[in-house]
Amino acid sequence: MPLERTNLLGMDREAMQRYFVSLGAREFHARQFLQWVYQRGITEFAQMTNLSKALRARLLSEATLEMPRVASEQLSSDGTRKWLLQLADGNHIETVFIPEDDRGTLCVSSQVGCALNCSFCATARQGYSRNLEASEIISQVWLAQYLLHDSGYTERAITNIVLMGMGEPLLNYEAVVPVINLMLDDLAYGLSRRRITLSTAGVVPAIDRLAKECPISLAVSLHAARDALRDQLVPLNRKYPIKQLL
Known part of the structure; x- marks a missing residue:
C-alpha cells in the first residue's frame, strides 16, 4: 500500500x-x-x-503541495476576477479578486457551502457540505497570486485578504487560524493585521477567542438593528442576539 x-x-x-x-x-x-x-x-x-x-x-x-483545480474563471469589465475551484473530492468553492486604485482585495472561502441559512445569502441555498482544510484555504491565495502574475500583474496584486467568501469562518476556527498566521508571517505573505479581515455572522465565543489568539480586523454581518428582524435574516441571532454580539 x-x-x-x-x-x-x-x-x-x-x-x-x-x-x-x-x-x-x-x-x-x-x-x-x-x-x-x-x-x-x-x-x-x-x-x-x-x-x-x-x-x-x-x-x-x-x-x-496539493492545489485545487481551476474549473473556470470569470473576468468583469472592472477587472474583478472570480475563480471556481474544484477540490480533490469534487466539491467546488469560489475565490474572488477585486482590484481598486489603492488596493487589491482577495475574498476567500472557508467552507463548502454554509449551515447558517442567512436569508440574503446565495451560499445558504446550496446547503452545507464540509469545512475546508487549511491547505484548501491558503491554496486560494497561492493560486490567485500565481494566476494574477500570469495574467500580467508585475507588482504585488493582493494587498488585502477578506475571509468573506463561502462559509462562516469562525465555524472552521481550527483551520482558519493557521491560515491567518501564514498570511501574517513575514516568511509567507507578510500582511499586516489591518489588511486581513474576517467576516462573521456573529459566532460570539469564537470572536472572543480570535481577539485573544489572533487579533485581526473583524466585520460583523449585522443587517438589522432589532432582534426580531435579525432573527429572520440571520437565524444565528436566535443563539447569539445583538446585545450579546455587540
Whole structure:
C-alpha cells in the first residue's frame, strides 16, 4: 500500500518546523521552505536549491503541495476576477479578486457551502457540505497570486485578504487560524493585521477567542438593528442576539 503523502500547504511556521524536525532536518529548513512556496511561488521540491538533495528527495517521497483545480474563471469589465475551484473530492468553492486604485482585495472561502441559512445569502441555498482544510484555504491565495502574475500583474496584486467568501469562518476556527498566521508571517505573505479581515455572522465565543489568539480586523454581518428582524435574516441571532454580539 503506497505511503500517504503529507500535504504541507496550510501548515503555519510552528507546524512546519515540527514537521521538518520530524524528518531529521533543522527548523531553519522549514523557514526556507515557507519562503520558496509563498514568496517565490515554487511548488516543485527539486527547485528548492538551498535544501539538501537528500531532504528534497525525502520531501518528494513523503510530502506534497496539493492545489485545487481551476474549473473556470470569470473576468468583469472592472477587472474583478472570480475563480471556481474544484477540490480533490469534487466539491467546488469560489475565490474572488477585486482590484481598486489603492488596493487589491482577495475574498476567500472557508467552507463548502454554509449551515447558517442567512436569508440574503446565495451560499445558504446550496446547503452545507464540509469545512475546508487549511491547505484548501491558503491554496486560494497561492493560486490567485500565481494566476494574477500570469495574467500580467508585475507588482504585488493582493494587498488585502477578506475571509468573506463561502462559509462562516469562525465555524472552521481550527483551520482558519493557521491560515491567518501564514498570511501574517513575514516568511509567507507578510500582511499586516489591518489588511486581513474576517467576516462573521456573529459566532460570539469564537470572536472572543480570535481577539485573544489572533487579533485581526473583524466585520460583523449585522443587517438589522432589532432582534426580531435579525432573527429572520440571520437565524444565528436566535443563539447569539445583538446585545450579546455587540
